[in-house]
Amino acid sequence: MTAATDRVNIIVSRLEAVCSDYIAYVKGWKERTGRKAVGVLPMNFPVELVQAAGALPVFVQESDEPVTDGRNLIYEYYCAYSKSITDQAAKQWLDLFDGIFAVDHCVALLGALDAMRFAMPSRLVYLAQFPASMDEQASVDEVDKRMRELRRELEKLTGAAILPEAISEAIRSRNEARQIVRRLFALRRDGAINLSARMMQAVVQSGMIMDAAEYLETMLELEAALADFPPVHDRKVKLHLSGHFCHAPRPELFDMIEQCGAMIVDDDLYTGYRFVSTDVAETGDPAIALRDWYFQRNVNVPCSTRAQKTADWEGYLLQALERSGADGVIILMAKFCEPHMLYYPELRKTFRAQGVPYLLIETEHEGLALEMLRTRLESLVELISKRRAAEASGQSGIKETSV
Ligand code: SF4
Numbered sequence: 388m389t390a391a392t393d394r395v396n397i398i399v400s401r402l403e404a405v406c407s408d409y410i411a412y413v414k415g416w417k418e419r420t421g422r423k424a425v426g427v428l429p430m431n432f433p434v435e436l437v438q439a440a441g442a443l444p445v446f447v448q449e450s451d452e453p454v455t456d457g458r459n460l461i462y463e464y465y466c467a468y469s470k471s472i473t474d475q476a477a478k479q480w481l482d483l484f485d486g487i488f489a490v491d492h493c494v495a496l497l498g499a500l501d502a503m504r505f506a507m508p509s510r511l512v513y514l515a516q517f518p519a520s521m522d523e524q525a526s527v528d529e530v531d532k533r534m535r536e537l538r539r540e541l542e543k544l545t546g547a548a549i550l551p552e553a554i555s556e557a558i559r560s561r562n563e564a565r566q567i568v569r570r571l572f573a574l575r576r577d578g579a580i581n582l583s584a585r586m587m588q589a590v591v592q593s594g595m596i597m598d599a600a601e602y603l604e605t606m607l608e609l610e611a612a613l614a615d616f617p618p619v620h621d622r623k624v625k626l627h628l629s630g631h632f633c634h635a636p637r638p639e640l641f642d643m644i645e646q647c648g649a650m651i652v653d654d655d656l657y658t659g660y661r662f663v664s665t666d667v668a669e670t671g672d673p674a675i676a677l678r679d680w681y682f683q684r685n686v687n688v689p690c691s692t693r694a695q696k697t698a699d700w701e702g703y704l705l706q707a708l709e710r711s712g713a714d715g716v717i718i719l720m721a722k723f724c725e726p727h728m729l730y731y732p733e734l735r736k737t738f739r740a741q742g743v744p745y746l747l748i749e750t751e752h753e754g755l756a757l758e759m760l761r762t763r764l765e766s767l768v769e770l771i772s773k774r775r776a777a778e779a780s781g782q783s784g785i786k787e788t789s790v
Contacts, residue, residue: 391615467752585643691730715744
């Protein structure tokens with residue numbers, strides 16, 4: 388192992404430690420700074436407002452713990468994320484946050500917010516509901532209004548005025564970190580760095596938790612260390628990972644995919660490229676810039692939780708495959724994630740029509756049967772390898788796209 392690899396591993400281990408116990412990180416931060424921490428829910432929260440109020444914005448993460456105390460507060464057929472955050476609230480783990488804020492509102496998230504209100508009576512649980520319909524002028528005006536309400540509530544909670552200069556400063560630091568992470572995505576896509584999917588996820592997910600200045604400093608350190616990191620040498624099957632809203636897939640799943648002879652070259656996961664896809668404009672009124680960021684995010688990486696005639700996820704995916712040269716797609720879908728389930732037939736239709744090999748994997752909070760998945764993953768890798776071999780010998784016989 389080279390010194391560069393050592394340095395990268397040490398930095399990424401620090402990030403993985405933050406992700407594996409985000410509650411401990413928040414506790415430590417509050418003790419160190421004496422400031423407030425605000426739990427925010429995915430996927431479109433403008434964290435810059437919280438940062439500008441001097442508090443720590445933290446995306447509440449799914450926990451590895453089995454759902455127990457919260458089980459009777461939320462329907463069994465809600466997604467893993469909504470069940471886990473309800474459970475964490477019921478166990479009073481989220482009481483360390485001074486308030487919980489959200490702007491997104493799928494059915495499961497609304498259910499979780501109600502359950503959290505019930506389980507955390509001493510904490511404000513506030514929804515500034517942003518419209519999901521993205522094409523109308525009325526939605527733009529509505530987001531403006533909600534953003535103002537959100538700002539007022541945050542000011543009340545923190546006791547600090549949220550000044551435009553402070554928002555601009557938060558935007559600058561967050562943009563800089565996002566840009567570094569996007570450069571790392573580009574290096575991985577081009578094969579210039581052999582960064583595993585587990586490592587890549589830790590890089591993104593820790594940015595949902597850590598203090599912005601500390602995170603930016605770590606990203607600068609990581610980018611410098613990666614300058615000497617080994618490139619990709621072999622010609623493994625290249626895959627794009629797609630989907631998995633609101634929470635991080637288990638890293639063991641990434642390991643399994645890579646052990647089956649594939650490498651992940653790109654993704655549009657929420658705890659992946661989707662999270663860092665879009666910067667906030669640094670000129671003009673920062674409140675307007677945050678509003679525009681909300682709309683632009685769905686153009687840059689479309690999401691099936693939003694409705695927009697001019698942005699479609701399948702079109703984005705085909706372009707992403709073209710850009711990365713990925714041979715196929717693994718769709719990671721959280722079980723009972725309605726917005727993803729309802730859109731999936733569109734994705735499948737496109738992959739079949741375009742001859743893109745794909746595999747759907749449904750994830751659950753507890754009991755992900757990794758060994759059973761191995762066979763399906765190996766079949767996908769084999770299908771792609773056969774296609775490659777056939778293409779190399781000038782044949783075009785293999786038409787199947789799914790396994
Ligand atoms: S978008 Fe999907 S994963 Fe996110 S809270 Fe809603 S159902 Fe759960």
